[in-house]
Amino acid sequence: MEIITSLQNAKVKQWVRYQMKKHRDQDGVFLAEGEHLVGEAQKAGILKEVMVADSLKTQLSVPVTQVTEEILKKISSTQSGASIIGLCEFPKKKNPGYNRWLICDDIQDPGNLGTIIRTALSFGFDAIALSSGCADVYNEKTLRSSQGAVFHLPVIRKNLMEVIFDLKKQGVKVLASTLQEATPLSKLSVDVPLAVILGNEGQGIHSELIDRSDFRVKIEMDGFESLNVAVAAGIFCYTWRK
Amino acid sequence: MEIITSLQNAKVKQWVRYQMKKHRDQDGVFLAEGEHLVGEAQKAGILKEVMVADSLKTQLSVPVTQVTEEILKKISSTQSGASIIGLCEFPKKKNPGYNRWLICDDIQDPGNLGTIIRTALSFGFDAIALSSGCADVYNEKTLRSSQGAVFHLPVIRKNLMEVIFDLKKQGVKVLASTLQEATPLSKLSVDVPLAVILGNEGQGIHSELIDRSDFRVKIEMDGFESLNVAVAAGIFCYTWRK
Numbered sequence: 001m002e003i004i005t006s007l008q009n010a011k012v013k014q015w016v017r018y019q020m021k022k023h024r025d026q027d028g029v030f031l032a033e034g035e036h037l038v039g040e041a042q043k044a045g046i047l048k049e050v051m052v053a054d055s056l057k058t059q060l061s062v063p064v065t066q067v068t069e070e071i072l073k074k075i076s077s078t079q080s081g082a083s084i085i086g087l088c089e090f091p092k093k094k095n096p097g098y099n100r101w102l103i104c105d106d107i108q109d110p111g112n113l114g115t116i117i118r119t120a121l122s123f124g125f126d127a128i129a130l131s132s133g134c135a136d137v138y139n140e141k142t143l144r145s146s147q148g149a150v151f152h153l154p155v156i157r158k159n160l161m162e163v164i165f166d167l168k169k170q171g172v173k174v175l176a177s178t179l180q181e182a183t184p185l186s187k188l189s190v191d192v193p194l195a196v197i198l199g200n201e202g203q204g205i206h207s208e209l210i211d212r213s214d215f216r217v218k219i220e221m222d223g224f225e226s227l228n229v230a231v232a233a234g235i236f237c238y239t240w241r242k
Numbered sequence: 243m244e245i246i247t248s249l250q251n252a253k254v255k256q257w258v259r260y261q262m263k264k265h266r267d268q269d270g271v272f273l274a275e276g277e278h279l280v281g282e283a284q285k286a287g288i289l290k291e292v293m294v295a296d297s298l299k300t301q302l303s304v305p306v307t308q309v310t311e312e313i314l315k316k317i318s319s320t321q322s323g324a325s326i327i328g329l330c331e332f333p334k335k336k337n338p339g340y341n342r343w344l345i346c347d348d349i350q351d352p353g354n355l356g357t358i359i360r361t362a363l364s365f366g367f368d369a370i371a372l373s374s375g376c377a378d379v380y381n382e383k384t385l386r387s388s389q390g391a392v393f394h395l396p397v398i399r400k401n402l403m404e405v406i407f408d409l410k411k412q413g414v415k416v417l418a419s420t421l422q423e424a425t426p427l428s429k430l431s432v433d434v435p436l437a438v439i440l441g442n443e444g445q446g447i448h449s450e451l452i453d454r455s456d457f458r459v460k461i462e463m464d465g466f467e468s469l470n471v472a473v474a475a476g477i478f479c480y481t482w483r484k
Contacts, residue, residue: 111353115470124464147468222366222484226389227476228357234473235480242464 001055002065007074012067015051015075015087021136028090030138031075032148033082040148041088050086051075062086077140088151090138096127096154098170100240101195103160105205106133107229112201113137114145115230121149124242129156129163133200160197164212167195176205176213177232184220185239196236198229243297244307249316254309257293257317257329263378270332272380273317274390275324282390283330292328293317304328319382330393332380338369338396340412342482343437345402347447348375349471354443355379356387357472363391366484371398371405375442402439406454409437418447418455419474426462427481438478440471 004012015031017023024030029048032041041047042060049063053072073081102120107113113135120128134157135142137150156163164174172193176182197213199205210216219227219235246254257273259265266272271290274283283289284302291305295314315323344362349355355377362370376399377384379392398405406416414435418424439455441447452458461469461477 115473118466118468118470119473121466122463122468145470149466149468152466219480220483221364224360224363224391224394226360226364226391228360228387228472230470231357231361231473231476234469234476238461238477241462 002063004051004065004067004071007071009071011065012071012075015085018087019075019077019140021139024136024138030088030090030143031077031140032086032088032143033076033078033084033140034144035084037143037148038084038086040151041086044091044148044151046088046091046151048087048089050084052084054083091151094154098126098167098172099192100125100237100242101167101172102128102233102237103163103174103195103197103209104128104130104134105160105197105209106131106200106203107198108133108135109201110135110139110141111145112228112230114142114147114150116198116233117142117146117153117155118149119230119234119237121153123237123240125153125237127154127156129158129160129195131160132157160209161212164195164209173215174213175215175217176210177218177236178205178210178216179218179225180216182216182218185217185235186220188215188217190215192240194240196233196240198233201229244305246293246307246309246313249313251313253307254313254317257327260329261317261319261382263381266378266380272330272332272385273319273382274328274330274385275318275320275326275382276386277326279385279390280326280328282393283328286333286390286393288330288333288393290329290331292326294326296325333393336396340368340409340414341434342367342479342484343409343414344370344475344479345405345416345437345439346370346372346376347402347439347451348373348442348445349440350375350377351443352377352381352383353387354470354472356384356389356392358440358475359384359388359395359397360391361472361476361479363395365479365482367395367479369396369398371400371402371437373402374399402451403454406437406451415457416455417457417459418452419460419478420447420452420458421460421467422458424458424460427459427477428462430457430459432457434482436482438475438482440475443471
């Protein structure tokens with residue numbers, strides 16, 4: 001087992017770079033922090049190696065490097081650091097089914113995006129499409145709030161007009177979640193295959209995407225009329241769960 | 243209009259103290275950061291005064307103090323600071339109705355708690371009860387993710403065994419959200435008045451509270467079986483919305 005104690009070590013410096021999207025994309029790898037995420041990455045078959053402070057606690061089938069707490073803190077994106085950090089390769093692209101999709105139009109908050117991915121996987125959705133303005137799925141906050149669902153659910157980052165075009169060609173009905181001129185969810189009789197478009201936290205969905213949708217749907221509220229986008233996703237995903 | 247330029251000013255120092263729960267509770271006040279929250283606080287009638295960097299932009303019916311950006315940054319709990327900060331008094335205790343309640347058992351994440359409060363208000367819930375282990379509702383993150391719903395929804399912080407006892411005396415059915423020995427939500431025929439208990443992010447609901455509930459309910463999932471507590475709250479609140 002390798003042991004590293006210097007912050008100047010080349011491998012340490014390399015891993016620190018993976019805090020940045022640019023370097024993750026360049027090398028096709030990302031960091032999973034904490035036991036839960038590292039475990040999920042191993043289950044998903046994408047864990048390549050780990051760094052730990054206390055190697056005795058680790059039972060993993062990948063190369064283990066023992067490092068100092070200081071090094072782990074340096075590599076970690078969180079203030080409190082992590083007891084274990086894994087280097088993972090991007091999950092392989094799978095060809096998803098077409099029954100249940102979410103389409104995210106510029107969901108900017110990594111916590112919201114991660115929660116949406118976790119929710120979609122838990123309710124048996126097939127895939128999630130992201131616009132270029134969405135948060136990165138491999139940043140620490142997205143990964144943490146996804147609880148590792150990112151490793152399992154196919155994520156497609158592509159122009160959403162093209163995504164909608166492709167989905168419609170497959171016979172998928174496209175629903176836009178919006179408050180304007182929309183049918184209340186409980187009055188809408190639409191069944192799978194379907195895809196729900198979720199909009200940006202402040203701006204909602206781009207109008208050209210709403211125009212391409214087959215239905216406009218709103219979640220009925222009473223008074224305050226304010227819903228977090230991940231909560232809205234949860235209500236849609238539960239409604240059309242597998 | 244008062245103008246303050248010194249970080250050493252007594253009022254500035256006083257407001258900085260309100261970043262801490264201890265001082266908020268002592269004086270019965272808290273800080274609302276940003277235009278949206280300050281506006282909601284004014285609507286709720288709890289805004290006492292504000293500090294702003296640019297007083298020309300402000301149209302408020304409360305005393306305005308012009309301060310430097312440096313002072314606002316010092317008082318703010320966020321890294322990026324705020325352009326306006328309001329001093330608010332705790333909302334007055336109202337006697338809520340008993341149709342729809344949420345009961346939160348040690349919800350620790352302020353973002354989750356704020357989102358739950360926002361969701362409860364949007365679906366017409368009457369009140370929310372919090373255990374002593376829940377995050378503080380007046381901390382900056384809770385307020386922000388509640389979008390100001392905290393100013394309107396009655397929040398009761400009290401021993402949850404007593405809360406459940408009181409609710410049952412009022413004829414309210416108490417449901418515990420748990421995966422063990424629970425009825426799937428879609429199979430459960432329970433109508434208002436009801437209260438749903440939501441558990442801690444990692445540990446779930448304390449067993450003594452589950453024992454006191456009338457029903458155990460679970461949200462049906464497929465495979466991954468992992469749901470953020472605010473997303474679960476959203477599905478429950480939508481199911482039993484006003």
